[in-house]
Amino acid sequence: MIDKFLSLKRWEKATLIIGFILMMGYAFSLPDPLFDASYSTLVSDRNGELLGARIASDGQWRFPPTDSIPDKYKTCLMAFEDRYFRYHPGVNPLSLGRAMVQNIKAGRVVSGGSTLTMQTVRLMRKNKRTYFEKFIEIILATRLELSYSKNRIIALYASHAPMGGNVVGIDAAAWRYFGHGARSLSWAESATLAVLPNSPSLMHFGRNRDALLTKRNRLLQKLLDNGTISETDYRLATAEPLPENPHSLPQIAPHLVTRLYLSQPGTHVQSTIDKSLQLQADNVLERWNTEFSQNHILNLAALIVDLEKNEVISYIGNVNFGKQQSGNQVDIIQSSRSTGSILKPFLYCAMLQEGALLPGELLPDIPINVGGFSPKNFSLQYDGAVHANEALARSLNVPSVVSLRRYGVPKFYDF
Incomplete structure (x- = not known):
């Protein structure tokens, strides 16, 4: 093949070389990517x-x-x-x-x-x-x-x-x-x-x-x-008439949309959210927000998870996203904060699963001192004794500390 090429006349060689260059240029002529554009x-x-x-x-x-x-x-x-x-x-x-x-x-x-x-x-x-x-x-x-x-x-x-x-x-x-x-x-x-x-x-x-x-x-x-x-x-x-005014795009789960916009800009993300359930949860939180706002509690959040599939099906980072007041655009779900009472349901669940606690079991609700630490309830009052399920519903601190001492801190940490 090389000998045959070398035996060609000069103009024939030039023609082949130019033809090869043009063919390669044509083959690689399309840009990659095709469109240099940013996307919503x-x-x-x-x-x-x-x-x-x-x-x-x-x-x-x-x-x-x-x-x-x-x-x-x-x-x-x-x-x-x-x-x-x-x-x-x-x-x-x-x-x-x-x-x-x-x-x-x-x-x-x-x-x-x-x-x-x-x-x-x-x-x-x-x-x-x-x-x-x-x-x-x-x-x-x-x-x-x-x-x-x-x-x-x-x-x-x-x-x-x-x-x-x-x-x-x-x-x-x-x-x-x-x-x-x-x-x-x-x-x-x-x-x-x-x-x-x-x-x-x-x-x-x-x-x-x-x-x-x-x-x-x-x-x-x-x-x-x-x-x-x-x-x-x-x-x-x-x-059919022509459109009169531009439409606003949906604003459902706006805190989740914002989070994905910051982490995956310019992409189309199909989430595990159930739109129907999301709207129902929005309505529930709006009703509670109306009641809680009378006591100056202005921010609420909710995360609903399908435990069998381990999928988030409703994500409400806060209420009244569009009002831009009282920190409503802050995604409480993602905000760093003390675990506090969030751990109480998990402790309650762990003890129920092991049979270490019954819902109707009485727990002490009295002043105690644990290594110099004296837990107090939010109301600064004590009931003496309270049922475990009521202590969880009222988020009482003293019964929770007693339960944690009984269950064991290292064991609960690994739960």
Whole structure:
């Protein structure tokens, strides 16, 4: 092989070397990662329902990329942007030729002729539009098609397409504009998000409403004409109004969301939280907070654990997270503090398990002295004797110290 190469003429060697360099450059032309972008932090419950989110470091609502794109949105997007997306190799020569003719006739750029794959490359590169940049997009689009499936490419586009303001991608747009996840998008909502990246400035809650509505309904008419949707679907879709105001994202288990935002920024974390139970626990703590606040107890926390699965199913770090008063944004669960009375239920449990204590057993509640330490109850009063279960319910200190001496400190430490 080497002898054959050496026997070639100089221009033949140069051609082979240049060809090899170009092939290697083409093979490694895609950046890694494809998108140099920061992402919002998402936290969902055990069933995938969104609990909360934190904005990306660049101030954009850009959810982490996902491969799950709703069929309605894909249908609308391909009908609007690239109806031959499933068939071309990343570049559609007919579209490019038509765009060139239109631009020459108009004397300015009125059409780009870019496929969805080329637009995905443009979103990756974020460079100014020039003819040279268009040529680079063509090269990289064909390379992208060789490395990724059509569904993956359309998912990359949908996750990074500008949707107006500081909203990027279909998932963030679905929550901000319609108040629910992308998988629940209607035909009207899907059509709205499909036309937005073409003119993201149209998504302004104070102007451009008619222009956006016209583009959306024109796309819905196209879907009706090609038989994608029925007459009934078309009428229902065109009757849907555009969103009037941006929606706030869910604020469920906000202290947990904040904790995960600090430890795993820019990721989508599926937790073990049960959203339904979380909301019930929130309501319970709010009711108790109303009562306790009359005695100037302003902070409450709760952690509910499924002991069989060893999973946290409800996480309430504090109450009234959004009020920003009385330290309500402090996560009490994570805050360092003295163990204090938290150990009493564990001691009670350990002694019950070993039969060393019965719930109705009387424990002394009298002044005692243990090596110079004189424990006192919070009330500074003593009952003489009290049942073990009542001592736990009232969090009495003296009966707990007596129980600990009986059980043994080293033994309890290893429990």
